[in-house]
Amino acid sequence: MDAVTVAPQPLLVFDFDGVLVDGMPEYWWSSRRSALALRPGCPLPEQAPPGFSQLRPLIHKGWEMVLVALELSRPDLDLTAYLADYPGHTRSALERWQLEPAQLQTALEQLRHEALREDAAAWLALHRPYPGVAERLRQLEREGSPWLVLTTKGESFARELLEALDLTPMAVYGHERGSKTAVLLELSGQQERPLWFVEDRRPTLEQVRATTGLEAVRCFLASWGYLGPGDGESLPAGIQLLHPQQFAEPLARWP
Numbered sequence: 001m002d003a004v005t006v007a008p009q010p011l012l013v014f015d016f017d018g019v020l021v022d023g024m025p026e027y028w029w030s031s032r033r034s035a036l037a038l039r040p041g042c043p044l045p046e047q048a049p050p051g052f053s054q055l056r057p058l059i060h061k062g063w064e065m066v067l068v069a070l071e072l073s074r075p076d077l078d079l080t081a082y083l084a085d086y087p088g089h090t091r092s093a094l095e096r097w098q099l100e101p102a103q104l105q106t107a108l109e110q111l112r113h114e115a116l117r118e119d120a121a122a123w124l125a126l127h128r129p130y131p132g133v134a135e136r137l138r139q140l141e142r143e144g145s146p147w148l149v150l151t152t153k154g155e156s157f158a159r160e161l162l163e164a165l166d167l168t169p170m171a172v173y174g175h176e177r178g179s180k181t182a183v184l185l186e187l188s189g190q191q192e193r194p195l196w197f198v199e200d201r202r203p204t205l206e207q208v209r210a211t212t213g214l215e216a217v218r219c220f221l222a223s224w225g226y227l228g229p230g231d232g233e234s235l236p237a238g239i240q241l242l243h244p245q246q247f248a249e250p251l252a253r254w255p
Helices: 022-039 052-060 062-072 078-086 086-097 101-124 133-142 153-164 180-190 204-211
Strands: 010-012 146-151 195-199 217-220 238-242
Touching: 010 180, 022 052, 022 062, 022 101, 052 062, 052 078, 062 086, 062 101, 078 086, 101 153, 133 146, 146 180, 180 195, 180 204, 195 204, 204 217, 204 238
Parallel strands: 010 146, 010 195, 195 217, 217 238
Antiparallel strands: none
């Protein structure tokens, strides 16, 4: 009798913000303070203005949040135009404020390191794990399905948050490791397991699908994350919308 070949369990790769954790309160808290450190006196409210949550689905990297905060301090800001051409507006905003992405990223990370030194519990409390996510990740470990985190957040901050949630992925890749496509290419060359990538930013998944060498990666768009209007509709081939109830199901039942 021929031996039955059992397919290996996939390696699950999870984005962090918007997939595992809702950090919206922390985003504004840190972005506002970082913006004020760079440009003292900007009229930024303690509570996030509505425009911040509207722009959040378009933000790719941490430094962009600080720039968004600075832009939201402008009384003449055209939010509709900002939403319609986020990349173009980002370029013009960098020129307007005479800032570079590295300056913005450094300000953000310095602020976060300071917050962790001064009151780690308060900073960690600004993040909320999505309901049932931590429990599902622990269940994956019991099922023999390894998982790791791939995020544009600084690696040390992601590790602090995962430790606070008592979660231990097999690895954490922060923005220091390069782009998400670069890390996925590296992983695909190291792993015999299939790769499944769960992300809440549709353009990132579309970029993965368009990258040579990543054709076999299964891509899932987390419906509970920071999706913009229409992000979950008319998805291209190779990207599946993943709902919470499906995430809780055995992997064989995922779309």
